[in-house]
Amino acid sequence: MASSSSYKLRCSIPGHEMDVRGLASAVFPEGAFVSVSRDRTGRVWVPNSSPDNGFTEMHSISGHTNFVSCVCVIAPSETYPRGLIASGGNDNNICVFTLDQAQPVFTLTGHKNTVCTLSSGKFGTLLSGSWDTTAKVWLNEKCMMTLQGHTAAVWAVVILPEQGLMLSGSADKTIKLWKAGRCEKTYTGHEDCVRGLAVISDTEFFSCSNDASIRRWLVTGECVQVYYSHTNYIYSISVFPNCQDFVTTGEDRTVRIWRQGECSQTIRLPAQSVWCCCILPNGDIAIGASDGIIRVFTEVVDRIASAEDLQAFEDELAKTIIDPKTGDLGDIKIEDLPGREHLEEPGNRDGQTRLIKEGDKVEAYQWSVSDARWMKIGDVVGGSNATSKSVMYEGKEYDFVFTIDVNEGGPSMKLPYNVAEDPWLTAHNFLQKNDLSPSFLDQVAHFIIENTKGQVVGPNPPAGGDPFTGGARYIPGASDERSAFGADPFTGSGRYIPGSGPTPSPIASSGVADPFTGGSAYSSAALRQASTNIYFPKTDGVTFEQANSAQIIAKIKELNGSAPQEYKLSQEALESLVRLLGSISEPNSSEAPPTIQEINLLWKASHWPEDIVFPVLDIMRLAVRHPTVNETLCGEAEGVQLCNHLLSLMSPEGRPANQMLALRTLCNCFMGRQGRALLLAQRETVLSRAADLAGICNKNIHIALATLVLNYASCLHSQPDLEAKAQCLSVASRALETVQDKEAVFRLLVALGTIVSSDQSARELARSLGVNSQISKYSSVSDPSKVAECCKLVLKEMQ
Numbered sequence: 199m200a201s202s203s204s205y206k207l208r209c210s211i212p213g214h215e216m217d218v219r220g221l222a223s224a225v226f227p228e229g230a231f232v233s234v235s236r237d238r239t240g241r242v243w244v245p246n247s248s249p250d251n252g253f254t255e256m257h258s259i260s261g262h263t264n265f266v267s268c269v270c271v272i273a274p275s276e277t278y279p280r281g282l283i284a285s286g287g288n289d290n291n292i293c294v295f296t297l298d299q300a301q302p303v304f305t306l307t308g309h310k311n312t313v314c315t316l317s318s319g320k321f322g323t324l325l326s327g328s329w330d331t332t333a334k335v336w337l338n339e340k341c342m343m344t345l346q347g348h349t350a351a352v353w354a355v356v357i358l359p360e361q362g363l364m365l366s367g368s369a370d371k372t373i374k375l376w377k378a379g380r381c382e383k384t385y386t387g388h389e390d391c392v393r394g395l396a397v398i399s400d401t402e403f404f405s406c407s408n409d410a411s412i413r414r415w416l417v418t419g420e421c422v423q424v425y426y427s428h429t430n431y432i433y434s435i436s437v438f439p440n441c442q443d444f445v446t447t448g449e450d451r452t453v454r455i456w457r458q459g460e461c462s463q464t465i466r467l468p469a470q471s472v473w474c475c476c477i478l479p480n481g482d483i484a485i486g487a488s489d490g491i492i493r494v495f496t497e498v499v500d501r502i503a504s505a506e507d508l509q510a511f512e513d514e515l516a517k518t519i520i521d522p523k524t525g526d527l528g529d530i531k532i533e534d535l536p537g538r539e540h541l542e543e544p545g546n547r548d549g550q551t552r553l554i555k556e557g558d559k560v561e562a563y564q565w566s567v568s569d570a571r572w573m574k575i576g577d578v579v580g581g582s583n584a585t586s587k588s589v590m591y592e593g594k595e596y597d598f599v600f601t602i603d604v605n606e607g608g609p610s611m612k613l614p615y616n617v618a619e620d621p622w623l624t625a626h627n628f629l630q631k632n633d634l635s636p637s638f639l640d641q642v643a644h645f646i647i648e649n650t651k652g653q654v655v656g657p658n659p660p661a662g663g664d665p666f667t668g669g670a671r672y673i674p675g676a677s678d679e680r681s682a683f684g685a686d687p688f689t690g691s692g693r694y695i696p697g698s699g700p701t702p703s704p705i706a707s708s709g710v711a712d713p714f715t716g717g718s719a720y721s722s723a724a725l726r727q728a729s730t731n732i733y734f735p736k737t738d739g740v741t742f743e744q745a746n747s748a749q750i751i752a753k754i755k756e757l758n759g760s761a762p763q764e765y766k767l768s769q770e771a772l773e774s775l776v777r778l779l780g781s782i783s784e785p786n787s788s789e790a791p792p793t794i795q796e797i798n799l800l801w802k803a804s805h806w807p808e809d810i811v812f813p814v815l816d817i818m819r820l821a822v823r824h825p826t827v828n829e830t831l832c833g834e835a836e837g838v839q840l841c842n843h844l845l846s847l848m849s850p851e852g853r854p855a856n857q858m859l860a861l862r863t864l865c866n867c868f869m870g871r872q873g874r875a876l877l878l879a880q881r882e883t884v885l886s887r888a889a890d891l892a893g894i895c896n897k898n899i900h901i902a903l904a905t906l907v908l909n910y911a912s913c914l915h916s917q918p919d920l921e922a923k924a925q926c927l928s929v930a931s932r933a934l935e936t937v938q939d940k941e942a943v944f945r946l947l948v949a950l951g952t953i954v955s956s957d958q959s960a961r962e963l964a965r966s967l968g969v970n971s972q973i974s975k976y977s978s979v980s981d982p983s984k985v986a987e988c989c990k991l992v993l994k995e996m997q
Contacts, residue, residue, distance in 0.1 A: 203568045204567065205496065209503060227256070239266070241257070251501045253494065258300060267287055278296060283297070286313030287313060311351075313327070315352065323336070328352055331348050345366060345374075345379060347384075367405055369391040373405055394433065396435045396437045401418075402422075411424055425456065425461070439477075443458070447474065452549070453465040467485070469488045469489035516575065535554055537554055545567075550564065552565075561578065600613040611628075613646075625642035733951060737915055742862040745820055751776055754817075774795070778799075800814070812853075815847070828869065861902035861905075865909055891903055892935070911950075915952050947985065948988060964996055969996065
């Protein structure tokens with residue numbers, strides 16, 4: 199087959215729902231490869247026999263309970279003649295699959311944090327690396343040894359051809375050579391996390407890093423060459439069969455082909471993070487990215503995509519919105535840019551970037567050596583994540599096109615908007631189109647209003663009700679915030695919101711209120727001038743206090759009327775619940791304390807069917823703050839039952855309202871001595887289940903989860919239990935991958951600060967998890983200011 203002078207698109211495979219984090223060439227069938235994703239699945243792709251040069255999904259695998267981070271293929275054996283697929287995930291496990299069934303044939307457990315890298319060797323040996331700072335060697339379904347020595351997360355591992363030699367690369371910026379479980383050598387030179395390793399031969403290997411460099415090493419310890427071209431983190435590296443040329447991918451949106459030591463081709467993708475690559479046996483390259491799409495590139499003319507598909511790919515790339523602050527374009531000044539005439543001059547090298555002014559817009563172009571032309575790679579935005587003045591999106595012109603990131607690291611979504619439109623209607627349509635929760639409506643609408651700088655021509659929503667559904671209904675788990683227009687923006691004003699109200703305040707945007715409760719005054723400006731840290735360590739719990747008792751009771755009576763006969767409450771029982779709610783409204787009031795009969799009635803009612811139990815849970819959420827109820831329900835005998843019941847309601851497949859209210863109940867349990875003792879005893883199970891809810895797209899669940907982690911951190915602050923603190927750090931770090939709500943982020947930051955303050959071991963553990971780089975982006979958040987202020991203090995604490 200004829201070969202082109204460069205790689206071109208062969209096909210795009212939109213099979214995954216979230217980021218594609220790992221790729222590996224399969225042993226069987228011929229030409230197949232495996233992909234794994236943050237959507238918790240893995241897929242096996244085989245080449246089509248039809249002339250479209252695409253791939254078909256042959257097999258899907260699932261077994262992880264959280265994001266899948268990495269994959270490798272284990273060579274065939276007598277037991278498994280087609281080989282095995284091993285995947286590692288954020289559930290700390292390694293799942294091993296055959297090509298015959300969707301569930302794992304066995305699961306390897308032992309790591310204490312995310313398994314983020316895997317490599318297979320001879321005789322079925324498997325090497326894994328984890329955020330827990332260790333690498334582990336597995337054989338015959340057992341851990342044979344643990345490689346300890348790194349002081350930070352192990353991001354990359356590889357088994358060298360020579361028997362017994364293994365390499366690990368870490369966030370501690372070093373690479374270590376291991377033999378028989380012992381560290382034989384440490385390689386230094388990278389200035390940031392080592393993210394990828396690739397074998398060249400028995401005596402040489404490549405490494406790539408967050409410092410945007412690739413290094414070529416001799417096993418004996420010498421770095422013989424350093425390669426530069428990427429402008430941001432480099433995530434993966436794969437070597438061609440000639441053992442000299444290689445491919446890299448990174449955060450600068452590019453795939454780069456390296457030949458004879460030089461970057462010979464740059465392929466830019468319409469996705470922010472290009473996570474992984476693998477070279478197929480026929481020389482084609484499979485690429486996985488943050489938009490969930492796998493793209494395969496080829497240099498064989500007969501396998502290149504059709505002219506229509508190539509143009510569609512180029513059109514998609516041209517619509518990309520690029521923020522120069524991300525570093526995607528390198529260190530480029532956008533002042534005094536030339537016009538389109540600048541594109542009449544040919545480029546000097548493949549991948550060279552030029553910015554031009556086109557009217558009021560700034561456009562980015564990249565030079566393609568193979569096509570001898572400049573290709574548009576996107577529109578450049580300034581300080582906002584929107585483009586202004588007519589922007590083409592899906593064939594229409596808009597005043598603004600926003601980029602919305604619902605899940606951190608997940609695929610971005612485009613929100614087009616014209617200033618003549620109603621921002622609330624635009625937000626509503628956006629949520630429907632992307633199948634997102636209606637609870638995001640107020641956030642998206644206010645985001646539009648803020649980022650269009652008040653250029654609202656369309657009508658405001660009615661002051662007395664939701665513009666789409668009307669008012670006076672109960673929305674469990676809806677936003678704790680009231681609309682700026684005096685009514686809930688989605689359901690109207692007369693509704694019952696579990697746990698709603700000003701305490702705790704979702705966001706204190708000005709410097710006149712306590713960062714959690716809106717109570718005692720403080721000054722943000724004073725904070726910046728003073729040495730006092732008002733945010734952490736936080737040694738008391740944060741609770742969910744606000745409620746509308748009348749609406750709770752009204753809802754219970756309404757649901758009781760239609761409840762199955764075995765769950766119906768008598769009139770006397772309903773009156774008991776009314777009295778109970780009155781006596782617990784103020785935990786320390788002079789009202790007569792709840793009776794044992796009332797508490798038992800509440801416990802029984804909390805076992806209503808899941809579709810109607812939420813108002814009862816709201817009463818329980820309030821009740822556990824009361825000393826009598828806390829002592830009764832959280833005591834040694836009853837406490838485990840309460841905990842198990844709440845955990846059952848927090849199942850990831852459960853109802854969001856129940857999940858949120860169960861989390862809030864656990865948070866409020868910390869108000870009593872028995873509650874704190876119970877939750878500390880059940881910490882491992884509670885935090886593990888709670889962490890599974892981070893992936894649910896619901897800001898109220900995220901705030902409750904963050905508060906639970908914060909309350910644990912508060913209890914553990916003065917204790918030497920590093921294992922417990924490690925779990926808090928792990929859950930907080932995992933939650934920050936998906937949480938978007940700024941109040942939830944703030945509480946997670948306070949939790950992190952509380953854990954690491956005055957504890958050197960906890961600080962080192964946090965650094966090993968890469969918490970520094972994970973939270974640094976919040977240091978520039980301007981609204982609310984407390985997020986950036988707290989973030990900077992946490993970063994300072996971990997220095």
